[in-house]
Every structure is written in structure tokens, then in C-alpha cells.
Amino acid sequence: MFGGIEAGGTKFVCGIGTGPEDLETTQFPTTTPDETIAQVIGFFKKHAGGKLKSIGIGSFGPVDLHPDSPAFGHITNTPKEAWKNFDLRGAVLKALDVPVEFETDVDVAALAEARWGGARGVSDFIYMTIGTGVGGAAMVNNRLVHGLVHTEMGHLRLPHDRREDPFDGCCPFHGDCLEGLACGPAMKARWGKPALELPPDHPAWALEANYLALALANLTFALSPRRFLLGGGVMQQPHLFQLLREKFARVLNGYVRHGDILDRLDEYIVPPQLGGRAGVLGAIALAGTTSRDENA
Amino acid sequence: MFGGIEAGGTKFVCGIGTGPEDLETTQFPTTTPDETIAQVIGFFKKHAGGKLKSIGIGSFGPVDLHPDSPAFGHITNTPKEAWKNFDLRGAVLKALDVPVEFETDVDVAALAEARWGGARGVSDFIYMTIGTGVGGAAMVNNRLVHGLVHTEMGHLRLPHDRREDPFDGCCPFHGDCLEGLACGPAMKARWGKPALELPPDHPAWALEANYLALALANLTFALSPRRFLLGGGVMQQPHLFQLLREKFARVLNGYVRHGDILDRLDEYIVPPQLGGRAGVLGAIALAGTTSRDENA
Numbered sequence: 397m398f399g400g401i402e403a404g405g406t407k408f409v410c411g412i413g414t415g416p417e418d419l420e421t422t423q424f425p426t427t428t429p430d431e432t433i434a435q436v437i438g439f440f441k442k443h444a445g446g447k448l449k450s451i452g453i454g455s456f457g458p459v460d461l462h463p464d465s466p467a468f469g470h471i472t473n474t475p476k477e478a479w480k481n482f483d484l485r486g487a488v489l490k491a492l493d494v495p496v497e498f499e500t501d502v503d504v505a506a507l508a509e510a511r512w513g514g515a516r517g518v519s520d521f522i523y524m525t526i527g528t529g530v531g532g533a534a535m536v537n538n539r540l541v542h543g544l545v546h547t548e549m550g551h552l553r554l555p556h557d558r559r560e561d562p563f564d565g566c567c568p569f570h571g572d573c574l575e576g577l578a579c580g581p582a583m584k585a586r587w588g589k590p591a592l593e594l595p596p597d598h599p600a601w602a603l604e605a606n607y608l609a610l611a612l613a614n615l616t617f618a619l620s621p622r623r624f625l626l627g628g629g630v631m632q633q634p635h636l637f638q639l640l641r642e643k644f645a646r647v648l649n650g651y652v653r654h655g656d657i658l659d660r661l662d663e664y665i666v667p668p669q670l671g672g673r674a675g676v677l678g679a680i681a682l683a684g685t686t687s688r689d690e691n692a
Numbered sequence: 693m694f695g696g697i698e699a700g701g702t703k704f705v706c707g708i709g710t711g712p713e714d715l716e717t718t719q720f721p722t723t724t725p726d727e728t729i730a731q732v733i734g735f736f737k738k739h740a741g742g743k744l745k746s747i748g749i750g751s752f753g754p755v756d757l758h759p760d761s762p763a764f765g766h767i768t769n770t771p772k773e774a775w776k777n778f779d780l781r782g783a784v785l786k787a788l789d790v791p792v793e794f795e796t797d798v799d800v801a802a803l804a805e806a807r808w809g810g811a812r813g814v815s816d817f818i819y820m821t822i823g824t825g826v827g828g829a830a831m832v833n834n835r836l837v838h839g840l841v842h843t844e845m846g847h848l849r850l851p852h853d854r855r856e857d858p859f860d861g862c863c864p865f866h867g868d869c870l871e872g873l874a875c876g877p878a879m880k881a882r883w884g885k886p887a888l889e890l891p892p893d894h895p896a897w898a899l900e901a902n903y904l905a906l907a908l909a910n911l912t913f914a915l916s917p918r919r920f921l922l923g924g925g926v927m928q929q930p931h932l933f934q935l936l937r938e939k940f941a942r943v944l945n946g947y948v949r950h951g952d953i954l955d956r957l958d959e960y961i962v963p964p965q966l967g968g969r970a971g972v973l974g975a976i977a978l979a980g981t982t983s984r985d986e987n988a
Contacts, residue, residue, distance in 0.1 A: 458949065473949045520839040534914070536832045536839070543816040543832065543916030545950050551913045553851055553906050553943065555868075569947045572851075610849050617847045618830070618914040620839030647849065651865045653754065653769045654841050 399440055399451035399494075400679030403484060404501060405476065406528075408432055410439045411676040412448070414684070416512050421676055429482045437491040450495040452682030454504030454675050455484055461499065461542050469498040475568075497682045503540050504678030505627075505668070506533035511681045513669035514625050522621045523668065524549060526608065527628035530575040534619055541619075550575035554610045561586075561603055578607040580630050596635045602643075605636060609643035612665065616652060625668040641665050695736055695747035695790075696975030699780060700797060701772060702824075704728055706735045707972040708744070710980070712808050717972055725778045733787040746791040748978030750800030750971050751780055757795065757838050765794045793978045799836050800974030801923075801964070802829035807977045809965035810921050818917045819964065820845060821924035822904065826871040830915055837915075846871035850906045857882075857899055874903040876926050892931045898939075901932060905939035908961065912948060921964040937961050 402409040406426055413419035420443065424435050440448065458474065460467040469485025485498045499507070506523035509515045515523070515535070524532040532549030534541040541547055551567065552574040563586040565576030576582060583591040587600050594600045612624055631637070641661040648657065656664050670677055698705040704722055709715035716739065720731050736744065754770065756763040765781025781794045795803070802819035805811040811819070811831070820828040828845030830837040837843055847863065848870040859882040861872030872878060879887040883896050890896045908920055927933070937957040944953065952960050966973055 520837075536837050537835050539833050541816075541832050541915060544918045544952060545916050545948055547916050548913045548948065551947060552910050555849055555851055569945050570943075614848050614910055615914055617844045618911055619837060620841050620843050622840045647866075649865050651847060652841055652844065656840060 397444060397447045397449060398680045398683035399444060399448045399492075400504075400676045400681075400683060401436060401451065401453045401455075401488065402501060402504070402675030402679055403453055403455040404675070405456040405474075408436060409676040410436055411680055412440070412444045413680060415680065416670070416673070416677060419673065419677065419680065421673075428478050429484075429487070433484075433487045433491070436488065440492055448492065448494050450497065450683040451488060451492065452497045452499070452504065452679040452684075453485060453488065454499050454501040454679045454682065457500050457546065458548075459484075459498070459500055459546070461546055469496070495683075497685060499540070499678075499682055500531075500533065500546055501675055502531040502533040503546070504682050505670075505674040506535055506540065506625075506678065507681045508670050508674045508678035509625055509668050510535060510538075512677060513674065514666055515623060518623050520619070520621050521623040521625065522549075522615055522619065523625045523627075525628035526578060526580075526626060526630040528580050530579050530628075532615075534615075534621070536619065549611070549615065550579070552611050552614055554607055554614070574607060574611045578604055578611075578630070583630065591630050592632075596633065601633070601636055601639055604630065605639035605643045608636075608640050609647050612640070612644050613647040616648065616657075620652075622656070623663075624665045626665065627668040627671075627674070631667065637665065637667070693740060693743045693745060694976045694979035695740060695744045695788075696800075696972045696977075696979060697732060697747065697749045697751075697784065698797060698800070698971030698975055699749055699751040700971070701752040701770075704732060705972040706732055707976055708736070708740045709976060711976065712966070712969070712973060715969065715973065715976065717969075724774050725780075725783070729780075729783045729787070732784065736788055744788065744790050746793065746979040747784060747788065748793045748795070748800065748975040748980075749781060749784065750795050750797040750975045750978065753796050754841065754844075755780075755794070755796055757842055765792070791979075793981060795836070795974075795978055796827075796829065796842055797971055798827040798829040799842070800978050801966075801970035802831055802836065802921075802974065803977045804966050804970045804974035805921055805964050806831060806834075808973060809970065810962055811919060814919050816915070816917050817919040817921065818845075818911055818915065819921045819923075822874060822922060822926040823876050823924035826875050826924075828911075830911075830917070832915065845907070845911065846875070848907050848910055850903055850910070870903060870907045874900055874907075874926070879926065887926050888928075892929070897929070897932055897935055900926065901935035901939045904936050905943050908936070908940050909943040912944065912953075916948075918952070919959075920961045922961065923964040923967075923970070927963065933961065933963070 400411040409423040411421040489496045515521045530550030565572030567576030696707040705719040707717040785792045811817045826846030861868030863872030
């Protein structure tokens with residue numbers, strides 16, 4: 397039995413199980429570290445006392461992912477003051493005394509989609525969420541990309557034609573990066589109402605598809621993935637997927653000559669399959685890697 | 693003893709050896725496939741007849757890198773008509789009857805820098821050349837990134853302020869992508885003379901550094917590399933490296949909080965170390981992977 401913690405900026409989801417079939421979860425709002433961690437510990441002690449083999453955490457970030465770093469498992473540079481430099485992994489480890497694996501929230505969601513969802517059998521793919529923020533994870537040769545820190549796909553810099561779209565962008569660091577131009581709050585700031593209230597024929601969607609297409613093109617040029625999974629609040633509109641595929645083809649302009657891109661974009665740019673459970677399932681999958689590594 | 697072939701669009705370099713210490717090379721211009729391959733075969737038969745364990749090829753592209761594809765080892769969609777769909781690997785394999793490994797030209801140069809050059813011991817890095825064209829290779833978790841096809845970093849889409857730089861870009865596919873804005877021919881078209889003739893205080897260099905900084909920022913967001921190696925004709929100017937580091941820091945704006953980026957950019961964005969020999973050395977390194985795989 398594994399434990400999983402999806403540590404989000406708004407809510408924490410805790411789960412116990414081995415996969416989608418037997419997963420049991422609970423969730424509570426993210427408040428202070430002390431209070432939130434006490435609830436996490438309480439849940440696992442009550443429902444799995446002594447039975448957990450290991451725990452996986454998928455955390456909001458930025459985080460330190462390097463096991464040899466003194467800050468491994470810490471949330472680092474977050475605007476949430478109370479969580480800045482908080483040793484999330486250490487707090488769980490100390491209270492529950494089982495192995496604790498640690499990843500970003502998008503990384504574990506990608507792990508879950510790779511194991512049980514829309515990326516089964518796909519060695520190289522990109523998972524993105526476009527919602528309040530924009531984040532992404534990349535799998536390359538069946539392994540997550542970490543590198544120096546971790547990816548920050550929400551901050552890709554894109555062409556921005558200010559005659560067509562005079563909105564300055566809302567990213568406090570970069571202004572008109574991908575997140576600054578295309579996240580949910582950017583849509584709301586630009587059009588005066590939430591994305592969900594904009595009808596499918598509103599020009600907001602063509603503009604949104606344009607920025608997402610440019611971002612996906614850049615990720616294709618940088619990583620050549622075999623599939624894109626796109627989730628998050630903004631993507632809950634089937635018409636946006638079709639618009640995005642058309643714009644993506646137009647941006648690439650036939651340059652990348654592979655049937656999956658030239659002829660089968662409806663299987664290349666797709667929604668994830670695990671919905672709201674991807675995070676906590678991915679944390680469970682991550683917990684399972686501890687024992688898998690021992691057997692490797 | 694290994695054989696290496698750097699198959700470039702302008703010239704072919706063939707080498708025999710095991711590394712930088714004992715490498716012997718020859719080179720000739722790229723003409724027709726028949727004529728060029730005859731010279732390649734002649735070189736290896738004359739200088740290494742019967743002694744070669746395997747051959748590595750690093751080829752100009754686009755190419756098919758997937759061993760299970762019918763077009764594996766072919767040059768595919770090149771504007772060089774005579775080479776379009778040419779089975780480069782097959783031609784070498786048929787004539788010399790030893791194992792033949794196949795990669796892109798930038799991928800093998802990255803392999804060489806990883807083994808003998810500026811990326812020794814670096815698990816995740818990006819190697820780019822900025823010259824007549826712009827190309828790049830990425831190493832992630834010590835393995836080259838291939839994915840669906842291969843990376844095409846020269847075609848990243850970037851912010852392009854036409855008030856500051858009205859040049860339309862020269863990429864026949866995308867106009868003002870990275871290559872279209874920042875390759876050697878783009879500099880020449882924009883300023884009326886070759887990059888090499890522009891003095892260090894010419895505004896061309898600040899603009900060039902700006903585009904390269906945006907591209908490196910996008911690659912940092914997509915891949916989080918531990919180092920960038922930048923070569924090619926345009927990068928043969930020490931002052932450009934310094935300008936680029938300054939602009940890169942300004943584009944990231946403190947968002948990626950790691951000492952290597954915040955404090956040590958002079959070790960993070962660097963020239964490669966193997967110069968003109970990186971391609972053929974990488975082909976030799978690639979040839980060596982055949983026997984290494986057997987032992988794995």
C-alpha cells in the first residue's frame with residue numbers, strides 16, 4: 397500500500413492505494429504549513445497506520461528536486477510567504493518514518509498519465525496544464541526531465557503582436573510570456589470575464605489557440621515529443637483543441653515531416669485521461685518507484 | 693579502431709581512430725551522393741581495410757533516426773534535391789559491411805563534447821551551432837533527445853519587435869524564427885555585410901544577443917539544461933558571449949533561482965572545446981556505442 401500527496405497551492409489531496417482501482421482520497425485547503433501538514437499526517441496515521449510502504453509527494457513549486465542538495469524536498473521561491481523554504485518532504489518523513497519520494501505536481505501528473513492514462517507506452521511526451529497558471533512536464537526516453545532545476549514551460553517567450561493583442565500580459569516576472577498571455581487570469585483580464593463564460597465563437601479562443609500553438613511548436617522544436625497531453629481549466633473546451641491543432645499545423649508549416657504531425661494531430665494533441673485524480677495517482681506511482689528502484 | 697563520418701551539407705569529413713589522440717581525418721566537398729559516397733568508401737578501404745570495428749555517421753538533415761522505420765538512416769526532406777530520401781546509412785553499410793550507427797550532425801557533435809570536450813560529466817546540456825543555419829542537440833539524463841523525429845532548435849519562435857528590427861527573417865518555412873532572425877545569412881541580409889566584418893560595437897551584436905538570449909531562455913524553460921555550449925561561425929566572437937549572458941539574465945529576470953544561472957553564467961553559457969573536430973569525433977564516439985551496447 398502506497399501513500400500519495402498532491403500538494404497544491406490551493407488544496408492538498410492525500411491518497412492511499414496502489415492505483416486507480418483501489419485509490420482512497422481526502423482533500424483539504426492549503427493553509428499554513430503547520431496546519432496543513434498536521435492534517436496530512438492525521439490522515440495517513442488514521443487510515444494507513446503502519447501499512448504504508450512509501451509515500452510520494454507531487455508539490456507546487458518551485459521546488460528543489462536534487463537528492464544531493466541540502467534543500468532537497470523543500471518548496472523554494474514561492475510567492476506564498478508561509479511556504480517559502482519549507483521542508484515539505486522532511487516534515488512528512490519525520491512524522492511518518494517511511495521512504496518519501498518528491499517531485500513537482502506536474503511531474504507526478506505526467507507519471508500517472510504515463511502509467512494509467514493518456515500516455516501509456518509513450519516514451520517521450522509533454523503534459524501541460526493551462527489554468528490559473530501554466531505548467532508542464534516532459535518525459536524523454538521514459539524518464540522525467542529535471543536537469544538543473546526543473547522545466548518551467550509556463551514561461552516560454554512567444555511572438556506577441558501588440559496590434560492584434562495589446563494586452564501586456566500578467567506574469568509578474570516576464571509580462572507577456574506564455575502564462576502571462578494565456579493563463580485563465582490573463583483571459584479574464586483581457587476580456588473582462590472568465591474563460592468559462594466566453595462562448596465558443598468569441599475571438600478569445602482563436603487568440604488563446606494561437607499562443608498555445610506557438611508554445612507547442614517551440615516545445616516540438618526543443619523536445620520533439622510523441623504526444624501532447626493538455627489539461628487544466630482553460631482546456632475544458634473541446635472546440636479549443638480543434639482550433640489549437642489547426643493553428644499548430646499552420647505554425648509548423650509542414651516543416652516537421654511525420655505522419656503523426658502531418659496527418660494525425662487529433663491523436664497528437666489530446667486531453668489527459670485521469671482528470672482531477674492525475675496528481676494524487678501520480679504521487680502514488682512515484683511512491684511505487686522506491687521499491688521498483690530496489691529491484692532494478 | 694572506429695570509423696567516423698561527419699556528413700555535412702557542404703563537406704564530408706571522414707576519420708579513423710578511437711578519440712582525439714589518434715584521430716586521422718580527410719575531407720572533401722559534398723557533391724552528388726554517388727560521387728561523395730565513392731570517396732567515403734575509398735578512404736575507409738584504403739586506410740582501414742578490414743580493421744574497422746564499426747562506423748558512426750553524423751548527418752545533415754532532416755534524417756530518420758528510428759531503427760524500426762523503413763527509412764532509418766535516410767536523409768529525408770532536404771532542399772538538396774540529389775540527397776532527398778538518400779539511404780546514407782545503407783550505402784555505407786552495403787559497401788563496408790560493418791555495423792553502422794546513425795545520428796544527426798549536431799547530435800554527434802554533442803556526443804563528442806560530452807565525451808572529450810566542454811560537457812564532460814554533464815548529464816543534461818544543450819549544444820547549438822549558430823552559423824549558416826542554426827541547429828541544436830539536447831542531452832537529458834545522459835541520453836540524446838530524439839523523440840518523434842529529432843529536435844529542430846533553429847526554428848524556435850521568438851518575440852520579434854518589428855519597430856526595433858523590421859527585418860522579416862529569412863527562413864523559407866517560418867520567416868522570423870530563430871534561424872530566420874539570427875543565422876549568419878540573416879545578419880548579412882539585415883546589415884549588408886557578413887557578421888565577421890561587423891565591429892564589436894555595431895548594434896548588430898546586441899540584437900543578435902537578444903534573439904539568442906530569448907532562444908536560450910525558451911530552452912531553459914523547456915529543458916532546464918545544466919550548461920549551454922554554443923559554436924558555429926557567428927559565435928566566434930568573445931564579446932558576443934558576454935552580451936548574450938547579460939541579455940539572458942535580463943530575459944529570465946531572476947525567475948530560475950540556481951547559482952549556476954544567478955551567479956555563474958560565464959560557466960553556464962560557454963563555447964564548445966573541440967572546434968571543427970567535434971563532428972567527426974562524435975561520429976567516432978557514436979561508432980563506439982555499438983560495442984558498448986553489447987557489453988551493457
